Amino acid sequence: MTEFPVASLLDWYHNNKRDMPWRKTSDPYRIWISEIMLQQTRVDTVIPYYRRFLEAFPTVQDLANADQQTVLKLWEGLGYYSRARNMHQAAIEVQNERNGTIPDSYDELLKLKGIGPYTAAAISSIAFQEQRAVVDGNVIRVMSRFYGIEDDVRRTAVKNQIQQLTDEIIPQEQPGEFNQAVMELGALVCTPRKPLCDSCPLSTACTAYNSAQTETIPYKSKKKKIPHHQIGVGMVTDGDGRLLIALRPDDAMLGGLWEFPGGKKKQGELLTDTVRRELQEELGVTVRVNDKFMKLKHAYSHFKITLHAYWCVITSGTPEPISSNGLKWVTLDEISEFPFPKANKVLIEKLQTNGQKIPRA
Ligand code: SF4
Structure with a gap:
């Protein structure tokens, strides 16, 4: 050797x-x-x-x-x-x-x-x-x-x-x-x-x-193409200038971080219907989906997402943490105290840097 x-x-x-x-x-x-x-x-x-x-x-x-x-x-x-x-x-x-x-x-x-x-x-x-x-x-x-x-x-x-x-x-x-x-x-x-x-x-x-092989060594086989998901997210407002955030379970990906509730779009579903369905499943509430706030792309190690965030208002029910470890209503000042994943952080930064107001319900 x-x-x-x-x-x-x-x-x-x-x-x-x-x-x-x-x-x-x-x-x-x-x-x-x-x-x-x-x-x-x-x-x-x-x-x-x-x-x-x-x-x-x-x-x-x-x-x-x-x-x-x-x-x-x-x-x-x-x-x-x-x-x-x-x-x-x-x-x-x-x-x-x-x-x-x-x-x-x-x-x-x-x-x-x-x-x-x-x-x-x-x-x-x-x-x-x-x-x-x-x-x-x-x-x-x-x-x-x-x-x-x-x-x-x-x-x-x-x-x-x-x-x-x-x-x-x-x-x-x-x-x-x-x-x-x-x-x-x-x-x-x-x-x-x-x-x-x-x-x-x-x-x-x-x-x-x-042996003039520096361009061919190391040889790496091609990685499998990673999936790309469309995610619908609800920025739920309470009429008092507060937003609803949910705590991800410890054992989930991004566990222990907070997020705006939402989830993956199903095939053939409208994004606004994704938001309505996800918030019903995750919080047990019916929402009215209003204007789109923002669309952004983000890459994780095993998949990519395009996240579509919509302003929402609850029209019936009281939110329950059905699939999370807790829920909180927070103002724009308070929200900075909580840890969020990067994609959600982009939404918060846009709200804060543009001096955007949380819409009244
Ligand atoms: S170890 Fe890397 S940098 Fe050094 S001679 Fe070999 S190929 Fe070149």
Whole structure:
């Protein structure tokens, strides 16, 4: 097997790594937060969230003692909200069952909610110098090119092969630095398109570079087309300048966040009928659907939506939280205190920035 130039990579990393707030600490709590936030999310997006989060919850005890709504409010806009709910649960577990101490080994970290093999390897290697290799998209790209792996990197068997190779080369000394170095090389030099091989510390021994295959490795099969749903949403007003919002159940997607009630349009249904039907099913009320307020598009990881929001007024019945964990009537000032998913947040921002009034019923 080609020898991997670990020392050259570490040298390169020490001279070229970007300045990031979580690179200045070995506190496992801070590293944990950064690793969870960085999943599926860009570094530039994460930095302000990371700072605000640590300002609010400087220790694992502070996080454990917070209520879930405060945690979700600080996570608002970052997406994949189960990350925040799980991290909060794990902090409570650390406080109640582990005397407030974050476990210092890969195996024990894996027992905490929301910590999988990748995060356990990252925390244990960076904070506790355990020899555990991380494999993310950047590592897959660097390793598949370096070793000339031509198979489809979406396949589990190929990911396992790369994990095994990386486990074999991670050094005993500075394993956390090694992990971060491979990821940083993937982010800055071994980029998906036009990698900067001329300035790469691995180029002398890199298979893809030396066989002119950097454009074809890694090979990724095409993703399946994701569905696109039309969503009808009711912005229900009470005649007193307040809007009705619903709390999503904890175990649902976007659980613990608030939203304007509504749901998926059925085939052949008019959007206004979707809103009427959904509000009947979710709240047990009959509504009059008035003007359209806004239409917007949003993409989640497994589907896309076009959301159509309509002003609505209840014509009979009292709203009940039939499919939610609670309902609230809120003014435009109060609404900012509640965490909302991004698509709903766009509706709120339009209301607030345009100085729009909630219509009187
Ligand atoms: S030489 Fe090029 S392809 Fe190989 S690891 Fe470096 S940047 Fe990636």
